[in-house]
Amino acid sequence: MTVLNNELLIDAIGDEIALNGFAVIADTFPADLTEALLNQLMALDPDGFKLAGIGRENDFQTDKSIRSDRILWLDEDLLETQQYFTWVEQLRLALNKRFFLGLFEYECMFAHYPEGAFYQKHVDAFKTGSNRKISSVLYLNKDWQNGDGGELLLYHEGDEAPFMKVSPKYGTLVVFLSEDFPHEVLPAKRSRYSLTGWFRVNTPADVL
Numbered sequence: 001m002t003v004l005n006n007e008l009l010i011d012a013i014g015d016e017i018a019l020n021g022f023a024v025i026a027d028t029f030p031a032d033l034t035e036a037l038l039n040q041l042m043a044l045d046p047d048g049f050k051l052a053g054i055g056r057e058n059d060f061q062t063d064k065s066i067r068s069d070r071i072l073w074l075d076e077d078l079l080e081t082q083q084y085f086t087w088v089e090q091l092r093l094a095l096n097k098r099f100f101l102g103l104f105e106y107e108c109m110f111a112h113y114p115e116g117a118f119y120q121k122h123v124d125a126f127k128t129g130s131n132r133k134i135s136s137v138l139y140l141n142k143d144w145q146n147g148d149g150g151e152l153l154l155y156h157e158g159d160e161a162p163f164m165k166v167s168p169k170y171g172t173l174v175v176f177l178s179e180d181f182p183h184e185v186l187p188a189k190r191s192r193y194s195l196t197g198w199f200r201v202n203t204p205a206d207v208l
């Protein structure tokens with residue numbers, strides 16, 4: 001599915017979420033926006049990317065047997081990414097209007113999976129104790145080939161086999177309900193880049 005118009009795109013994401021709980025869109029944004037995001041990513045200092053962890057704050061730890069991607073949280077003030085955050089805000093308002101989700105804020109990071117990196121099966125948010133409601137991943141890998149690995153596998157809860165395999169191709173966006181879909185990233189055979197984010201509700205995790 002290729003959608004360029006903003007409203008159509010946002011409606012299409014809402015329709016897929018209503019129907020399936022997730023959406024996978026190819027060539028999501030106009031070329032200049034995706035290019036600006038990739039340029040921003042490439043301009044960042046590679047040393048700024050830190051080994052990603054599991055758990056938050058006091059629970060934070062890294063474990064390369066679970067995930068080996070490197071991440072850098074994105075600053076909303078960066079000029080090149082303004083257009084993206086404007087779009088994210090439109091999506092947030094539309095999802096709230098349609099699903100009464102009470103999405104309050106969006107946090108996002110660039111992720112780099114160096115050759116061989118992966119992320120084992122996990123859920124981004126548990127039904128108790130988390131405030132992440134919607135996950136989004138935009139892939140920024142030009143000329144990604146089928147043999148390059150790094151696919152995202154989506155599972156229905158309790159299933160052994162994935163129901164969906166997404167190749168991290170340039171411009172493809174995946175959006176899904178954070179609490180509903182266990183997922184994993186297969187080992188990448190070359191550097192794999194993405195912009196990953198979460199819409200959160202405004203409930204402090206420690207009172208849940």
Ligand SMILES: O=C(O)CCC(=O)C(=O)O
Binds near residue numbers: 119137183185196
């Ligand atoms: O990059 C992807 O395809 C998914 C990443 C992911 O699951 C995460 O960062 O929580």
Ligand SMILES: [Fe+2]
Binds near residue numbers: 123
């Ligand atoms: Fe995840």
